[in-house]
Amino acid sequence: MTSQPLPVSPVRIKPRLRGWKSLLTHQAFRRFVQLGFATFILVVTLQHVLVGESSGNVTASPEAYCPFGGLETLYQYITSGGSFISRTHLSNVVVLVAVLVTAFLFRSAFCGWVCPLGFIQDLVSGFSAFLRRRFSFLRKAVNALKKHGARLAFLDRYLRLLKYAVLAWAVIGAGVYGVMVFRDYDPWSALINIAKFSFTPGIVVLGVTLVASLFIERPWCRYACPLGAASGLMGKLSPMYLKREADACKVCKVCTKACPMGLPVHAATTITSADCICCLECVCACPREGVLEVKMGIPLVGQK
Amino acid sequence: MRINPFVFGITVLAVFLGVILSFQAAGVWSVSGKTTSDGAVQPSVEDVSTIKGWMTLEQISTVYNVPLSEIVAQFSLPADTPVSAAIKDLESDTFSAEELRAWLESRMAPVESGAAGVPTPQDTPIPAALPTEHVAPEKTITGKTTFQDLLDWNVSEETIRQIIGGDLPAMTTLIKDYAVQNGLEFSTLKTALQSEVDKTR
Numbered sequence: 001m002t003s004q005p006l007p008v009s010p011v012r013i014k015p016r017l018r019g020w021k022s023l024l025t026h027q028a029f030r031r032f033v034q035l036g037f038a039t040f041i042l043v044v045t046l047q048h049v050l051v052g053e054s055s056g057n058v059t060a061s062p063e064a065y066c067p068f069g070g071l072e073t074l075y076q077y078i079t080s081g082g083s084f085i086s087r088t089h090l091s092n093v094v095v096l097v098a099v100l101v102t103a104f105l106f107r108s109a110f111c112g113w114v115c116p117l118g119f120i121q122d123l124v125s126g127f128s129a130f131l132r133r134r135f136s137f138l139r140k141a142v143n144a145l146k147k148h149g150a151r152l153a154f155l156d157r158y159l160r161l162l163k164y165a166v167l168a169w170a171v172i173g174a175g176v177y178g179v180m181v182f183r184d185y186d187p188w189s190a191l192i193n194i195a196k197f198s199f200t201p202g203i204v205v206l207g208v209t210l211v212a213s214l215f216i217e218r219p220w221c222r223y224a225c226p227l228g229a230a231s232g233l234m235g236k237l238s239p240m241y242l243k244r245e246a247d248a249c250k251v252c253k254v255c256t257k258a259c260p261m262g263l264p265v266h267a268a269t270t271i272t273s274a275d276c277i278c279c280l281e282c283v284c285a286c287p288r289e290g291v292l293e294v295k296m297g298i299p300l301v302g303q304k
Numbered sequence: 305m306r307i308n309p310f311v312f313g314i315t316v317l318a319v320f321l322g323v324i325l326s327f328q329a330a331g332v333w334s335v336s337g338k339t340t341s342d343g344a345v346q347p348s349v350e351d352v353s354t355i356k357g358w359m360t361l362e363q364i365s366t367v368y369n370v371p372l373s374e375i376v377a378q379f380s381l382p383a384d385t386p387v388s389a390a391i392k393d394l395e396s397d398t399f400s401a402e403e404l405r406a407w408l409e410s411r412m413a414p415v416e417s418g419a420a421g422v423p424t425p426q427d428t429p430i431p432a433a434l435p436t437e438h439v440a441p442e443k444t445i446t447g448k449t450t451f452q453d454l455l456d457w458n459v460s461e462e463t464i465r466q467i468i469g470g471d472l473p474a475m476t477t478l479i480k481d482y483a484v485q486n487g488l489e490f491s492t493l494k495t496a497l498q499s500e501v502d503k504t505r
Binding site: 026029030033059060061064065084089090091094095097098099101102105106109110113114240278280283284293294295296297 | 305306307308309310312313315316317319320321323324327328332333334335336337
């Protein structure tokens with residue numbers, strides 16, 4: 001008697017959406033949300049620049065909505081009983097609380113769904129991908145560059161630790177000196193204050209970030225963002241995680257290629273990395289139904 | 305438990321905005337140092353560290369009772385500096401909020417004791433109940449002066465009407481508030497009224 005292979009439950013291939021139906025994906029929804037927050041910050045910035053504050057008007061600075069400002073001023077706010085370091089307000093602390101609550105429940109979903117600086121990096125990377133599709137010489141040049149740069153890939157895991165050092169420096173520095181020591185180096189601060197035409201190291205960091213985004217997705221988020229570091233650490237306590245069904249997966253690596261944070265999704269069964277921004281690009285990219293899914297389980301122990 | 309990606313996104317949005325809106329609804333929200341839940345922020349007479357870059361020279365002049373011309377001369381500011389200019393907009397090598405704070409602090413500090421015949425703090429202990437609020441010289445118009453004060457200082461109603469160019473408001477109205485409400489420059493009004501007060505001395 002010959003042994004018959006056990007029947008494997010068939011895995012459906014996701015239907016390919018075309019035309020307006022392609023806008024009905026959760027990724028289109030995510031882009032819409034990102035665009036909404038970026039537009040809000042743009043309006044606040046323009047209002048602050050055009051209306052100004054020299055008269056009795058109160059036009060909020062876009063910096064008033066930065067959650068990292070809340071983290072920098074938190075020590076002073078607690079120890080002084082309610083005062084803030086310069087250029088921060090109560091709104092910074094409130095937005096920080098919102099980011100941390102979001103991270104506690106949904107990991108770093110703030111980075112993937114809300115953060116305007118992340119969105120700008122996504123736009124630059126998207127533009128770069130468009131150019132590479134359009135012009136073959138660019139595609140070849142970038143591929144050659146990536147091939148040569150592959151030998152430096154081992155640096156990636158060490159460089160990702162840099163953001164924790166930036167987080168410690170910015171928070172401890174603000175606590176000790178009572179000023180935002182990170183502000184002059186912050187690309188986000190440089191961007192929203194660009195109308196002041198003041199040259200700061202942050203302008204250089206912003207330029208490097210945008211140029212790097214042409215070759216690597218979300219370079220600032222991967223290596224240097226202190227808010228992402230804080231959110232990632234808090235996210236370790238989140239019940240949300242991504243699950244890859246190894247039995248049904250064909251290891252096509254589409255998920256890994258889609259991940260803007262460069263995580264090896266195809267090689268993991270559960271994705272609980274502090275670097276995961278829960279953008280769900282990998283879930284959308286996976287061609288098979290139910291192979292890669294968002295799941296909920298007990299943090300640290302029940303996510304298998 | 306499996307979560308639909310759409311539900312995930314909507315819940316992220318709801319939680320993030322929900323937390324912020326909850327704080328706002330509870331009154332725990334401020335996007336500017338200019339206002340708090342208690343109202344507009346003003347520099348404190350007792351504490352120069354409350355001076356912020358967005359505050360105007362007019363505010364400083366009024367609250368600390370320093371003539372604008374003295375501030376302009378001290379920091380070599382242009383003679384045509386508008387009183388409504390914010391401190392941060394006038395910053396230069398010789399002028400900044402920090403410089404202004406330091407100067408006002410030294411200006412407000414008591415004259416050094418120790419000269420012959422002058423009692424030292426050890427000789428005359430300060431009474432515990434001594435008022436700490438800065439008191440302007442007698443019959444000097446400040447931001448706290450009301451129209452009733454002007455009448456008390458023997459300035460006639462007719463004279464006040466001519467200067468303000470209208471009817472008198474409620475007697476308890478601060479002159480500064482009247483100027484702001486009617487789009488008048490407080491410093492101009494103050495100078496004109498002060499000259500009338502000086503005539504009555």
